[in-house]
Amino acid sequence: MAQRIVVVGGGQLGLEFAHRITRKLHPGEAQVTVVDPRSNMTYQSFLAEAAAGSIEPRHAVISLRRVLRRCRIVGGTVTGISHADRMVHVQPLIGPPRDLPYDQLVVCPGGVTRALPIPGLAEQAVGFQSIGEAIWLRNRVLERLDVAAATTDHAVRDRALTFVFVGGGYAGVEAIAELEDMARDATRYYPELTLAQMRWVLVEAADRIMPEVDLDLADYTARELGMRGLDVRLSCQLQSCVDGHVVLSDGAEFDADTIVWTAGVRPSPMLRETDLPLDERGRVVCNARLQAVSDGLPLPGVWSAGDAAAVPDLTSPDPTALCGPTAQHAVRQAHTLARNVLATLRGGVPQEYRHAYVGSVASLGLHKGVAQVYGVRVRGWPAWFMHRSYHMTRIPTVNRKVRVIADWTLSLVLKRETVALGELHEPRQRFARAAAGKSTAAADS
Structure with missing residues (x-):
């Protein structure tokens, strides 16, 4: 009888695992089922470039059904897992709940935004996941330029041109750098505005940015951002942003129309609705073979990796060190997971996950970047090229590789598009006004 493999989560790790193992399974050996409320996977490393218009947003999204043709895709939310019964509880997009039995379970639901109870945060901020x-953020930045150019009120202009990003991890750094670069290009078409009028603030609670990488590269990146005029505030926290009035722990206060929260992620809260072993942060406790561990012993048939798992880092001299929540680990853990689950099905021995850190790359705008590979630091165009080359090897499917390369090639010879399409977020507003008999002249002007 074919083994039943259920994958909880269709993110990059879940897609990579399912794609790899189905290519190696013998006919009738196993049936792989992937459960996720979305039918696509977003390549997170391209979010900043999609926001800045360097690539088409659709090209950063991969269809699960198109790539995982040998898998069964269940569109729904996992509401709980009962390993005692070997059952995954699912709430489909529409209809009554259902249960999925399994022989092998791969838990990789990823993480959710880690928000804090800061006054005004829920009402004023937007995430970046x-x-x-x-x-939305791309449209917001461009719309604020329009607002600033049209007004004669200095307070309104200053507020519109102030952009605050809270969280100095990879996501926050790349987002603020890419969007600032886009806005810098756009101001060429606004004779009413100057670069000096824009204010970009990066707020980080720690004494460094980019904790996922070596301190040398983090300091290097902070200096690069500072040279471009970005205000990087370390050891600083957002205390309040009620009605857009930003109050920081270092005493600074100012108004901002745009506040972006990128201050990390936490494991999916769904894990609390399971009988799996969790650590104090709510991650599945695993051994180096990516097997869930309870009381020091592997749980038969349960595997986990990525943001949702606490996996020992065997390359660290610290025996308590865990693998960080980075895309590098997620992709490589997916490969190890596929090999280990396959080995288990065939009576083999799973192998330990071990990945030595070789370096990192980060995009800081069109033709701008920083990189540190094998201790060598690079900046500017070469680092930007290294960033794109690396991610081209990681984004799934030839289809997406070709489309992204086409976007990048066109951006070398054509100017970046700086058009806001704000109506995308409220598509029924114009029709609703017309149906109510209200004037649409303002919207048409």
């Missing part, structure tokens, strides 16, 4: 948020 989805393609929808990236598109």
Whole structure:
């Protein structure tokens, strides 16, 4: 009888695992089922470039059904897992709940935004984890330029041209750098505005940015951002942003129309609705073989990796060190997961996950970047090229590789598009006004 493999989560790790293992399974050996409320995977590393218009947003999204043709895709939310019964509880997009039995379970639901109870945050801020948020943020920045150019009120202009990003991890750094670069290009078409009028603030609670990488590269990146005029505030926290009035822990106060929260992620809260072993942060406790571990012993048939798992880092001299929540680990853990689950099905021995850190790359705008590979630091165009070359090897499917390369090639010879499409976020507003008999002249002007 074919083994039943259920994958919880269709993100990059879940897609990579399912794609790899189905290519190696013998006919009838196993049936792989992927459960996710979305039918696509967003390549998170391209969110900043999609927001800045360097690539088409659709090209950063991969269809699960198109790539995982040998898998069964269940569109729904996992509401709980009962390993005692070997059952995954699912709430489909529409209809009654259903249960999925399994022989092998791969838990990789990823993480969710880690928000704090800061006054005004829920009402004023936007996250940066989805393609929808990236598109909204692009439109927001360009619309604020329009607002600033049209007004004669200095307070309104200053508020519109102030952009605050809270969180100095990879996501926050790349987002603020890419969007500032886009806005810099756009101001060429606004004779009413100057670069000096824009204010970009990066707020980080720690004493460094980019904790996912070596301190040398983090300091290097902070200096690069500072040279471009970005205000990088370390050891600083957002205390309040009620009605857009930003109050920082270092005493600074100012108004901002745009506040972006990128201060990390936490494991999916769904894990609390399971009988799996979790650590104090709510991650599945795993051994180096990516097997869930309870009381020091592997749980038969349960595997986990990525943001949702606490996996020992065997390359660290610290025996308590865990693998960080980076895309590098997620992709490589997916490969190890596929090999280990396949080995288990065939009576083999799973192998330990071990990945030595070789360096990092980060995009800071069109033709701008920083990189540190094998201790060598690079900046500017070469680092930007290295960033794109690396991610070209990682984004799934030839289809997406070709489309992204086409976007990048066109950007070398054509100017960046700086058009806001704000109506995308409220598509029924114009029709609703017309149906109510209200004037649409303002919207048409």
